Amino acid sequence: MTTLPATIREVHRGLQAKEFSAAELAAQTLERIASQEPRLGAFLRVREQVMAEAQAVDERLASGEPLRPLEGVTLAVKDNMTIKGEEATAASKVLTGYRGVATATAVARLRTAGALVVGKTNLDEFAMGASTENSAFQPTKNPWNTSVVPGGSSGGSAVAVAASEAVLAIGSDTGGSIRQPASFCNVVGMKPTYGRVSRYGLIALASSLDQIGPFARTVEDAAHVYQAMAGVDEHDATTSSQLVADVVAGLGESIADMRIGIPAEFFGAGVDPQVAATVMSAAKVYESLGAKLVNVSLPLAPQALATYYIIQPAEASSNLARYDGIRFGPSVRTKAGLEQIYRQSREQGFGTEVKRRIMIGTFVLSAGYADAYYHQAIRVRHMLREEFDRIFDEVDVLLTPTSPTVAFPLGARTQDPLTMYLADLLTVPANLANIPAMSIPGGFIDGLPVGVQLMSREWDEATLFRAGHAYQQVTDWHRRVPE
Amino acid sequence: MEHADELIRKLSDLARLDLTAEEQARLGEQLPKILEYVGQLREVRTEEPPQPTTPSHNSRPDDVRPSGVESDILAQAPDTLEHYWKVDSVF
Numbered sequence: 001m002t003t004l005p006a007t008i009r010e011v012h013r014g015l016q017a018k019e020f021s022a023a024e025l026a027a028q029t030l031e032r033i034a035s036q037e038p039r040l041g042a043f044l045r046v047r048e049q050v051m052a053e054a055q056a057v058d059e060r061l062a063s064g065e066p067l068r069p070l071e072g073v074t075l076a077v078k079d080n081m082t083i084k085g086e087e088a089t090a091a092s093k094v095l096t097g098y099r100g101v102a103t104a105t106a107v108a109r110l111r112t113a114g115a116l117v118v119g120k121t122n123l124d125e126f127a128m129g130a131s132t133e134n135s136a137f138q139p140t141k142n143p144w145n146t147s148v149v150p151g152g153s154s155g156g157s158a159v160a161v162a163a164s165e166a167v168l169a170i171g172s173d174t175g176g177s178i179r180q181p182a183s184f185c186n187v188v189g190m191k192p193t194y195g196r197v198s199r200y201g202l203i204a205l206a207s208s209l210d211q212i213g214p215f216a217r218t219v220e221d222a223a224h225v226y227q228a229m230a231g232v233d234e235h236d237a238t239t240s241s242q243l244v245a246d247v248v249a250g251l252g253e254s255i256a257d258m259r260i261g262i263p264a265e266f267f268g269a270g271v272d273p274q275v276a277a278t279v280m281s282a283a284k285v286y287e288s289l290g291a292k293l294v295n296v297s298l299p300l301a302p303q304a305l306a307t308y309y310i311i312q313p314a315e316a317s318s319n320l321a322r323y324d325g326i327r328f329g330p331s332v333r334t335k336a337g338l339e340q341i342y343r344q345s346r347e348q349g350f351g352t353e354v355k356r357r358i359m360i361g362t363f364v365l366s367a368g369y370a371d372a373y374y375h376q377a378i379r380v381r382h383m384l385r386e387e388f389d390r391i392f393d394e395v396d397v398l399l400t401p402t403s404p405t406v407a408f409p410l411g412a413r414t415q416d417p418l419t420m421y422l423a424d425l426l427t428v429p430a431n432l433a434n435i436p437a438m439s440i441p442g443g444f445i446d447g448l449p450v451g452v453q454l455m456s457r458e459w460d461e462a463t464l465f466r467a468g469h470a471y472q473q474v475t476d477w478h479r480r481v482p483e
Numbered sequence: 484m485e486h487a488d489e490l491i492r493k494l495s496d497l498a499r500l501d502l503t504a505e506e507q508a509r510l511g512e513q514l515p516k517i518l519e520y521v522g523q524l525r526e527v528r529t530e531e532p533p534q535p536t537t538p539s540h541n542s543r544p545d546d547v548r549p550s551g552v553e554s555d556i557l558a559q560a561p562d563t564l565e566h567y568w569k570v571d572s573v574f
Contacts, residue, residue, distance in 0.1 A: 363494055
């Protein structure tokens with residue numbers, strides 16, 4: 001193997017032609033990770049166990065078993081998902097040493113499909129952030145330019161795929177945490193419909209928004225990962241028993257006559273004009289493929305960020321109440337009483353951004369303010385959902401920038417939380433509306449990648465993947481690799 | 484809204500979350516700005532009562548079943564007694 005395979009197809013071709021074994025692929029991947037990590041810091045932990053797991057794949061193949069959909073393909077997993085008996089920290093000191101009591105359903109399903117988990121990737125602590133600088137352990141660097149951020153919160157997973165440390169990765173997306181780092185690192189990142197993929201074994205951030213989704217170089221590979229994870233799970237009551245369409249089989253279908261909406265609100269205030277222009281040239285590519293561009297409006301979209309930064313901290317402050325120094329991890333065992341154990345354990349365990357969100361969430365839920373903030377946000381969220389519903393009567397897909405800017409320098413926004421929150425401006429609407437959305441590579445500005453965001457109606461991931469795949473058939477942005 | 488320092492103290496009590504002096508000072512500056520930004524939402528005209536936006540899709544009978552992971556969960560805790568978490572007395 002001179003270069004590592006970059007897609008599922010390349011892995012399978014190599015395995016079937018016996019150009020390499022799964023064990024050789026796993027070993028070379030671990031070498032690649034070892035050589036890249038001092039520069040990038042994408043992984044919190046590498047799994048040496050993957051060597052034995054790869055040998056088991058080779059034994060399966062030697063005994064004539066058929067190739068499973070992800071057989072022998074390397075996978076990186078965000079460290080807010082658990083594997084039974086193995087450490088999972090969510091990049092927080094509070095969970096240092098915590099070992100998963102069960103394997104997350106998403107991870108278990110990908111392993112059943114044959115994927116090989118090479119390691120656990122870095123994130124902003126508890127997935128709170130847009131740059132992966134809020135990790136309690138290390139920042140992750142962007143492989144296109146190590147002085148800029150990789151995006152976040154799933155920065156480690158995006159970098160793992162972009163830097164060929166894994167063929168595939170998974171992350172979680174509460175307000176853009178898959179799509180925005182995918183955009184910054186020139187890979188595909190996709191958030192399914194809320195309720196499509198089980199969150200069992202995902203360490204919760206905001207439970208009405210969190211979804212697990214794939215990273216890959218190609219839309220086709222992202223579709224395979226999505227397909228393997230999707231569907232009802234008795235361990236997550238929010239998963240839907242709606243039929244999961246075969247999105248892989250539908251990839252090659254024509255997009256002629258597809259109606260693509262261009263919402264003005266996603267190209268205006270706060271969006272870098274160069275980013276807007278790059279994304280509009282992607283829209284023209286769709287037009288050349290026979291799709292119809294339709295100018296549309298989502299008047300409430302500019303309110304989405306404020307809505308999100310009420311609902312998300314509110315839910316986070318509730319979810320994080322469980323880290324009290326009694327049930328998990330480090331505990332300050334003061335003699336000053338139970339309340340002091342809670343207060344001091346939480347002070348020492350949580351990082352600055354987590355504390356900030358707990359404080360915001362506590363405020364918007366507190367007596368006297370809950371109606372003006374939290375309940376108002378719930379009302380606006382409902383209205384925003386209705387706006388999206390109406391738009392999808394007119395169009396099949398919405399096309400926008402993923403991020404208002406390209407990747408920003410490390411440290412540039414860490415002192416000003418509001419500017420960091422603005423990075424989520426264009427991704428939070430899909431979470432609030434529960435709809436699926438995806439970022440695909442769409443060009444470069446001064447050597448840094450620009451992502452194009454596609455959104456489709458609830459449960460219609462098939463159209464989203466078909467649209468993304470069609471674009472990659474006639475463009476080669478996604479084939480560009482850093483270095 | 485209360486003075487920022489008073490607000491921070493009150494929220495810190497409600498959240499059972501101590502803050503360092505430096506964090507208190509920084510949050511005292513940042514929190515009012517963040518709340519002002521999200522407070523713009525109060526300008527949006529809304530009528531309907533709030534309703535859940537994420538329905539539960541998949542409920543099953545609430546039958547008690549052994550989880551099989553009790554000892555794994557207890558093993559994570561700083562202090563346990565038999566099969567209980569050990570906690571300081573509340574009073």
